[in-house]
Amino acid sequence: MTDISMIEAAQARLDGHVRRTPLLSSPFLDEIAGRRLFVKPECLQHTGSFKFRGAWSAISALSPEVRAKGVIAFSSGNHAQGVALAAKIHGIPSVIVMPSDAPRIKIDNTRAYGAEVVLYDRANEDRDAIGARLSQERQLTLVKPFDDPYVIAGQGTAGLEIAEQAKELGIEKADVLVPTGGGGFISGVALALEAKAPDFVVHPCEPEGFDDVARSLASGRIERNSTQSGSLCDAIITPQPGAITFPIMSRLCGSGLVVTESEVLHAVALAFNRLKIVVEPGGAVALAAALFHGETLGETVIAICSGGNIDPNVFRLALDQSAI
Amino acid sequence: MTDISMIEAAQARLDGHVRRTPLLSSPFLDEIAGRRLFVKPECLQHTGSFKFRGAWSAISALSPEVRAKGVIAFSSGNHAQGVALAAKIHGIPSVIVMPSDAPRIKIDNTRAYGAEVVLYDRANEDRDAIGARLSQERQLTLVKPFDDPYVIAGQGTAGLEIAEQAKELGIEKADVLVPTGGGGFISGVALALEAKAPDFVVHPCEPEGFDDVARSLASGRIERNSTQSGSLCDAIITPQPGAITFPIMSRLCGSGLVVTESEVLHAVALAFNRLKIVVEPGGAVALAAALFHGETLGETVIAICSGGNIDPNVFRLALDQSAI
Numbered sequence: 001m002t003d004i005s006m007i008e009a010a011q012a013r014l015d016g017h018v019r020r021t022p023l024l025s026s027p028f029l030d031e032i033a034g035r036r037l038f039v040k041p042e043c044l045q046h047t048g049s050f051k052f053r054g055a056w057s058a059i060s061a062l063s064p065e066v067r068a069k070g071v072i073a074f075s076s077g078n079h080a081q082g083v084a085l086a087a088k089i090h091g092i093p094s095v096i097v098m099p100s101d102a103p104r105i106k107i108d109n110t111r112a113y114g115a116e117v118v119l120y121d122r123a124n125e126d127r128d129a130i131g132a133r134l135s136q137e138r139q140l141t142l143v144k145p146f147d148d149p150y151v152i153a154g155q156g157t158a159g160l161e162i163a164e165q166a167k168e169l170g171i172e173k174a175d176v177l178v179p180t181g182g183g184g185f186i187s188g189v190a191l192a193l194e195a196k197a198p199d200f201v202v203h204p205c206e207p208e209g210f211d212d213v214a215r216s217l218a219s220g221r222i223e224r225n226s227t228q229s230g231s232l233c234d235a236i237i238t239p240q241p242g243a244i245t246f247p248i249m250s251r252l253c254g255s256g257l258v259v260t261e262s263e264v265l266h267a268v269a270l271a272f273n274r275l276k277i278v279v280e281p282g283g284a285v286a287l288a289a290a291l292f293h294g295e296t297l298g299e300t301v302i303a304i305c306s307g308g309n310i311d312p313n314v315f316r317l318a319l320d321q322s323a324i
Numbered sequence: 325m326t327d328i329s330m331i332e333a334a335q336a337r338l339d340g341h342v343r344r345t346p347l348l349s350s351p352f353l354d355e356i357a358g359r360r361l362f363v364k365p366e367c368l369q370h371t372g373s374f375k376f377r378g379a380w381s382a383i384s385a386l387s388p389e390v391r392a393k394g395v396i397a398f399s400s401g402n403h404a405q406g407v408a409l410a411a412k413i414h415g416i417p418s419v420i421v422m423p424s425d426a427p428r429i430k431i432d433n434t435r436a437y438g439a440e441v442v443l444y445d446r447a448n449e450d451r452d453a454i455g456a457r458l459s460q461e462r463q464l465t466l467v468k469p470f471d472d473p474y475v476i477a478g479q480g481t482a483g484l485e486i487a488e489q490a491k492e493l494g495i496e497k498a499d500v501l502v503p504t505g506g507g508g509f510i511s512g513v514a515l516a517l518e519a520k521a522p523d524f525v526v527h528p529c530e531p532e533g534f535d536d537v538a539r540s541l542a543s544g545r546i547e548r549n550s551t552q553s554g555s556l557c558d559a560i561i562t563p564q565p566g567a568i569t570f571p572i573m574s575r576l577c578g579s580g581l582v583v584t585e586s587e588v589l590h591a592v593a594l595a596f597n598r599l600k601i602v603v604e605p606g607g608a609v610a611l612a613a614a615l616f617h618g619e620t621l622g623e624t625v626i627a628i629c630s631g632g633n634i635d636p637n638v639f640r641l642a643l644d645q646s647a648i
Binding site: 278 | 643
């Protein structure tokens with residue numbers, strides 16, 4: 001199981017390879033939020049999301065012999081790009097299994113980061129069977145998107161940075177808001193902060209209708225989303241909390257915050273206008289929660305913007321809807 | 325005159341108040357540029373531009389008695405916001421003199437950062453006379469936008485950061501590209517690098533038709549722009565190089581690079597898509613030069629994106645024109 005020593009070991013492996021993202025702020029956002037608000041822009045991370053941390057952590061933890069054979073991942077999104085680039089820099093092959101109807105730009109980007117993309121037909125082919133066959137034939141190691149101790153440890157390095165940066169700013173107490181899908185990111189961050197900033201409370205943030213983590217934390221058992229499609233926040237939509245991540249979240253997280261799509265788009269536009277960063281909808285749910293649902297939070301909030309891989313048309317929509 | 329000890333003293337005064345912006349990169353941009361390209365995103369600085377550094381440096385260098393009376397600046401742009409916020413944090417009054425036809429949003433932002441905005445009628449009133457009267461009546465200190473040793477020293481702190489960050493990345497030689505208006509930013513950066521990374525060559529970057537610095541460096545004497553309006557890159561349009569900055573640039577800068585507006589818009593779109601940052605046209609000229617005019621440059625280029633205060637309609641235009 002992931003613990004602080006695993007996160008610190010991941011940080012040592014990531015040193016010099018991962019970007020230390022700054023903490024940003026704006027008096028205009030403080031005013032909207034009604035409290036002091038800091039933003040950790042993981043959209044500025046390599047490949048445009050925090051996923052690079054976990055991918056690097058998992059790949060760098062493999063033995064050289066196992067690693068040399070290569071890795072495999074199932075993803076059409078940020079995890080795919082994180083694994084592809086981390087593998088490329090390690091000089092090893094990566095195979096990313098994607099549905100054939102994934103957006104062309106995501107397929108192209110993943111290839112451009114050095115991966116071999118294997119497409120499958122969602123209707124007629126079994127993704128897991130394809131993955132299992134490839135893994136076996138080529139002895140590839142599977143890098144899971146969230147339910148893996150090394151991936152969680154890698155994501156936790158962002159939590160170590162938050163603890164250090166908050167200390168530099170003299171912040172002794174804060175609510176830390178994290179966009180949450182399967183729970184790998186928030187689990188890592190929560191474990192890091194438990195050790196390094198125990199007065200910080202971590203909250204998962206999700207879009208309305210896809211709030212499996214908030215509901216699971218409230219009921220004390222794993223709850224599912226009724227659907228997996230139809231959200232602008234596609235990057236953080238998963239069926240349910242992970243088997244490894246749920247116990248960590250249950251032990252360490254405060255209550256979940258839920259935001260509307262309209263609030264998310266407004267947050268994307270405000271991040272453009274006031275912070276000069278590009279955030280994707282899924283990556284902006286924590287910022288939206290901080291801006292528009294802060295009633296239950298304390299005086300200082302740190303919201304992570306987890307990714308920036310947004311479709312330009314969705315970005316235009318955010319600017320249009322917010323009349324910015 | 326500004327020297328390295330003044331820049332280091334400014335860094336000490338700025339410590340804890342200025343944001344240390346990271347160095348970003350993307351393999352996609354390296355490929356377009358045909359070389360290794362790093363971007364220093366000063367758009368992520370407080371108030372959305374590097375101007376906050378110079379403003380803080382100048383204000384913090386005043387004696388407490390003089391400072392307490394307040395400061396004044398002439399600007400409708402990034403300098404106004406930098407001075408306003410730096411004054412506010414110092415707890416002193418600031419007066420910003422702006423033309424009454426300045427964009428509403430810029431007036432509002434400057435007020436929101438805490439300044440008293442004094443509007444004048446460009447056609448019938450003399451800006452300098454208004455400023456002189458206010459300065460005298462209230463004993464306000466003028467903070468110039470570029471032709472001031474303390475402002476140059478403040479801008480130079482970005483150069484110190486570049487030297488440190490390049491060293492961490494093992495970069496021993498680089499061309500450093502800087503968006504250039506009056507020359508305060510590039511002068512500070514060049515002085516810092518002369519001391520800390522003497523093998524780096526600094527180049528001013530300007531938009532076509534407003535290349536007074538490139539022409540002045542080529543001819544060896546101060547050349548003027550024939551017009552001061554009509555550029556998307558308004559943030560860096562000045563009539564001519566400064567009296568203090570020109571000798572520094574002449575001594576330390578490599579040749580100037582000139583880009584088209586279409587290249588600038590493309591750079592804005594690529595910064596959105598590949599770096600997840602928001603850059604204004606004037607702030608993107610160095611990135612555009614690195615991407616599209618790198619023929620004469622070496623293997624490693626560091627381009628500063630100097631500001632991000634872009635009109636959303638211009639941002640839409642950049643996305644549209646670049647078909648991103």
